[in-house]
Amino acid sequence: MVEVNLHGRQPQTVISLRHVEELHEWSYRQTQQTVTIGSAVPYSVMETGKIAELVPALAQAARTVGSPQIRAAGTLGGNLGTCSPAGDSLPVLSALNAVIHLIGPQGTRDVAWGEFMLGVKKNALGSGEFVHSITVPVIQGWQGYAKVGTRNAMVIATASACLVRDTEEGLISIALGSVGPTIIRCSQAEKWLRKTNSLRAGAQINADLAVEFGRRVSDEATPIDDHRSTAAYRRHCVAILAQRLLVRSLA
């Protein structure tokens, strides 16, 4: 609607999905330990309750979206359709290796997160396709999301990060928002941490290691100067965010 209101976009056909019930539903598959969320489920539903228990990082990200009015209307489908690097939910979907379920004239297909976002506001959606739902795993271990902006409410991320610590697999994954043309998954820093430290339950991480992890994460960011912030500040932000999230994951 912002594009219509402010940028003169004139859609000639509108398809309302309000009454397509399956897009507004979400489910927890206990046997597979996955949560599948319809593309039209609003952020207000993810902020609290069962989804927040199962996927806490997603709830934290949902809680930072705009205002209550925006969270009552905004959805994962919207974040994925727009595919802005500042989309608040997207680092969470990246760090959790989400699978995006698409539906279109040719039928349905599943796209791994890593193949979905192609660039700034570019995604793998084909002509006539739309996002049906998103599946994320329920992880044993800590997960969290953090965002830097100019104020608490109603703010687009200057930089954001999601860290997931899978204690069963002994893996840590971290993804960054607003510091590159796509969400950035810091696979080099992840690999370094895996080699350096056992990440299984009970592992200790000292302060020096957390600082070095932050430095390596920020090396993988490709931020730019723009009207919201500078590349240098964004690089600094993601180092601190990564460091804090790693420490929190072991607290």
Added chain:
Amino acid sequence: MSAQELGNEIYTLRVNGQSHPVQDAWIGESLLYVLRERLGLPGAKGACEQGECGSCTVVMDSQAVCSCLVMAAAAVDTEILTVEGLGENGSLTDIQQAFLAAGGVQCGFCTPGFIVAVHHLLDSNPEPSEDQIRESLSGNICRCTGYGRILEAVKIVISKRDAS
């Protein structure tokens, strides 16, 4: 482009308990535009038109939303409540009276959005904490009052409703 090329259709909106046919509207019009310009309900205000200011807040199916971000044609079959639908027979609600009493209205442009947001807050949570009040009004911007008097107005309503 002709009207037909722009995809005009007739549809009906439910606003403040009444059905309103919307005719000759371009299909991409926002709910805010349709309420104000086609249905004669100018209570919701248009300012930022990108969901940042909250002055266009209405309640749609028990959720407070920015009407500038809702496509009107997609609001068919929902129940919409605007500031015009709050008072009985043109009288002020206790929330509106409290805003006046506390000095929560100065230029007044943000006021309808705040009134609807407070109405929605107290409907869903009659005893909100200070933090919950601030959180629920975080999507409404006021450039005059500094918010203190608006928060005061909400507290007046809560204590008066408690007492009655």
